[in-house]
Amino acid sequence: MTDLHAAGLRRDERLERWKLFGLASPAILLVLVILVIPVGWLFYVSFVGADGNFSLENYERMVSRKSYLRIFVTTFQVSILTTVLCIVIGYPLAYFISQLPTRWANLCLVTVLLPFWTSLLVRTYAWLVLLQKQGLVNQWAISLGLWDEPLKFVHNMTGTLIGMVHIMLPFLILPVYGAMRAIDKDYLKAASNLGASPRRAFWTVFFPLSTPGLFAGSLMVFVLCLGFFVTPAVLGGGRVIMVSMKIVSNIELFVNWGAASSLGVVLLALTVIILWIASRFTRLEQMAGGGH
Amino acid sequence: MLNWLKSPASETQVTHGQRLWLYLFAAVIMMLLVLPTLIVIPMSFSDSQYLEFPPEDWSLRWYRNYFGSAEWMQATATSLKTAVLTMLVATPIGVLAAYALHASRLPYIRAAFVLLITPMMVPVVLIAVGAFYAYVKLQILYTITGLVLAHSLLAIPMVVIVTGSALQGFDMNLEQAARSLGAPRWRAFLTITLPQIRFAVVTSMLLSFLASFDEVVIAMFISGGDNPTLTRNMFNALRDQIDPTIAAISTIMILITTLMMVLVAIFGRGKT
Numbered sequence: 001m002t003d004l005h006a007a008g009l010r011r012d013e014r015l016e017r018w019k020l021f022g023l024a025s026p027a028i029l030l031v032l033v034i035l036v037i038p039v040g041w042l043f044y045v046s047f048v049g050a051d052g053n054f055s056l057e058n059y060e061r062m063v064s065r066k067s068y069l070r071i072f073v074t075t076f077q078v079s080i081l082t083t084v085l086c087i088v089i090g091y092p093l094a095y096f097i098s099q100l101p102t103r104w105a106n107l108c109l110v111t112v113l114l115p116f117w118t119s120l121l122v123r124t125y126a127w128l129v130l131l132q133k134q135g136l137v138n139q140w141a142i143s144l145g146l147w148d149e150p151l152k153f154v155h156n157m158t159g160t161l162i163g164m165v166h167i168m169l170p171f172l173i174l175p176v177y178g179a180m181r182a183i184d185k186d187y188l189k190a191a192s193n194l195g196a197s198p199r200r201a202f203w204t205v206f207f208p209l210s211t212p213g214l215f216a217g218s219l220m221v222f223v224l225c226l227g228f229f230v231t232p233a234v235l236g237g238g239r240v241i242m243v244s245m246k247i248v249s250n251i252e253l254f255v256n257w258g259a260a261s262s263l264g265v266v267l268l269a270l271t272v273i274i275l276w277i278a279s280r281f282t283r284l285e286q287m288a289g290g291g292h
Numbered sequence: 293m294l295n296w297l298k299s300p301a302s303e304t305q306v307t308h309g310q311r312l313w314l315y316l317f318a319a320v321i322m323m324l325l326v327l328p329t330l331i332v333i334p335m336s337f338s339d340s341q342y343l344e345f346p347p348e349d350w351s352l353r354w355y356r357n358y359f360g361s362a363e364w365m366q367a368t369a370t371s372l373k374t375a376v377l378t379m380l381v382a383t384p385i386g387v388l389a390a391y392a393l394h395a396s397r398l399p400y401i402r403a404a405f406v407l408l409i410t411p412m413m414v415p416v417v418l419i420a421v422g423a424f425y426a427y428v429k430l431q432i433l434y435t436i437t438g439l440v441l442a443h444s445l446l447a448i449p450m451v452v453i454v455t456g457s458a459l460q461g462f463d464m465n466l467e468q469a470a471r472s473l474g475a476p477r478w479r480a481f482l483t484i485t486l487p488q489i490r491f492a493v494v495t496s497m498l499l500s501f502l503a504s505f506d507e508v509v510i511a512m513f514i515s516g517g518d519n520p521t522l523t524r525n526m527f528n529a530l531r532d533q534i535d536p537t538i539a540a541i542s543t544i545m546i547l548i549t550t551l552m553m554v555l556v557a558i559f560g561r562g563k564t
Contacts, residue, residue: 017396017397017398018396018398020391020392020395020396021392021396021398021400021401021404023388023389023391023392024388024389024392024393024404024408026385026388026389027385027386027388027389027408027448027452028389028404028407028408030385030441030444030445030448031407031408031410031411031445031448033426034419034422034423034426034441034442034445035410035411035414035419035422035445036407036410037426038421038422038423038425038426039414039418039419039422041422041425041426042418042421042422042425089321092314092317092318093317093318093321093322095314096314096315096317096318097318099301099302108318108322111322111325111326112322112325114325114326114329115325115326115329117502117549117553118329118545118546119505119506119523119542119545119546119549120506120508121506121508121523121526121527121530121542122329122332122542122545122546123329124530125332125526125530125538125539125542126328126329126331126332126542127328128530128534129331129332129335129343129534129539130328130331132534134342135343136331136345166324166325166328169325185302185303186303188302188303189303189304191304192303192304192305196304197304197305198302198304198305198306198310201304202304223413226415227415227416227417227418229416229417229508229509230508230509230527233527233531234527234530234531244415244417247417247418247421248417248512251421251424251513257425260421261421264415264417264418264421267415267417267418268414268415268418271413271414271415272413275413
């Protein structure tokens with residue numbers, strides 16, 4: 001009798017759990033229909049040749065044609081440079097903010113969050129306006145005598161990098177700041193009491209403790225850069241062609257689904273590999289949520 | 293001042309003077325983070341064909357240009373409609389999903405969670421191309437319905453993460469108490485749980501609105517015809533020329549974003 005009762009309760013509980021789980025079904029359905037199935041189809045199309053049979057020609061094209069190789073080189077170049085610049089600029093800033101009392105730190109964080117919230121397109125446009133030939137930067141620099149001729153900052157790699165770094169910085173700063181805030185200041189006090197110079201205390205105690213945040217932030221920036229489209233398209237002016245832009249032009253201009261989808265598959269594979277590596281070290285939601 | 297420079301700046305022996313470079317560096321970077329965007333605002337009030345700062349003559353001509361253009365107005369209406377609908381679609385289904393993952397202790401929840409945050413990880417170009425293909429088949433290309441679905445997809449990971457972390461800080465025993473007193477689960481959720489996580493829900497709404505309102509790449513593919521979005525038209529205009537009307541539109545977009553943030557600060561303030 002008691003056994004029956006227990007079995008019944010267990011069944012009820014299992015049913016209850018499934019019912020609860022069912023509440024997630026609208027969201028799961030949406031992801032399946034709009035994302036998983038179409039991307040799965042792209043995966044399939046990438047292995048179909050021009051004659052409609054299975055073939056690897058879309059991937060062979062990527063390896064054999066110089067233009068495709070150049071696109072991948074550019075993509076990695078932009079992504080690596082942006083990530084490095086973000087680390088060089090973002091880490092000291094995050095450090096600075098983490099050393100402030102909470103009230104001041106929150107105020108400074110607003111300067112990081114404000115651009116984070118502002119439309120990407122608006123920010124890219126702002127840089128276009130500032131950096132163009134007759135733009136503010138050139139005007140001011142020439143009137144101050146820094147240089148004589150207007151320098152070319154946009155429609156090239158320089159402009160792309162400036163815009164990308166500006167857009168990616170919050171993605172690096174927020175997780176790094178989160179990691180730094182969590183460091184117990186007594187460790188530094190201890191290092192100092194034991195005779196470490198400030199420099200030594202920083203490099204042997206503080207920096208290693210902040211690396212998980214730095215690692216998560218850098219990988220996030222790198223992954224986002226790999227698939228980026230808007231900023232290089234506007235600030236690169238056609239001279240900086242990244243994978244995402246080639247995918248778009250393959251469809252918009254050439255209506256070549258095979259070429260576009262194979263590029264997409266490679267881009268996705270790279271993203272998945274990097275995120276997988278990252279997930280061995282940090283929780284994905286922490287990377288995505290910026291650690292706040 | 294001199295004393296301050298020599299006073300210790302942290303737990304180690306470093307002084308403020310030795311750190312002066314860091315303070316200067318941080319100040320410059322924080323200015324560079326904020327000012328470039330804000331400088332568009334005064335520029336949009338310039339009378340000149342060329343964007344200048346500070347403007348020599350002030351005027352509202354670019355705003356007149358924007359508000360007088362049927363094309364821009366239609367695009368703005370599409371964007372606002374899509375953003376509001378995305379907010380109304382993505383928030384409830386995202387909150388439900390977050391609640392389901394939190395309350396149901398099935399072994400599949402980790403997989404479901406990863407699935408729900410994939411839209412955040414997959415390059416957006418790929419989502420756009422995939423949606424373009426799917427919408428041709430479903431015959432919802434260039435419709436607001438299609439836009440709302442795709443933008444909701446983008447918003448769901450944010451809603452799930454934000455609401456999920458709020459639920460982790462919520463004591464489910466409170467809901468259990470309500471249920472043991474006879475409230476059905478939905479009522480316990482609405483009257484006990486939801487008020488506790490309202491800050492996260494309001495934040496989710498804001499994030500969904502902005503995710504849709506600012507989105508460019510997907511809109512490039514699946515909006516058009518009678519329903520192009522504001523960002524799509526802006527992007528196309530940017531590729532061709534630097535039209536000062538865009539500065540006016542940018543200013544309005546900054547205003548809308550700021551307004552949303554203020555609204556959240558007012559209505560979303562809670563104990564959390």
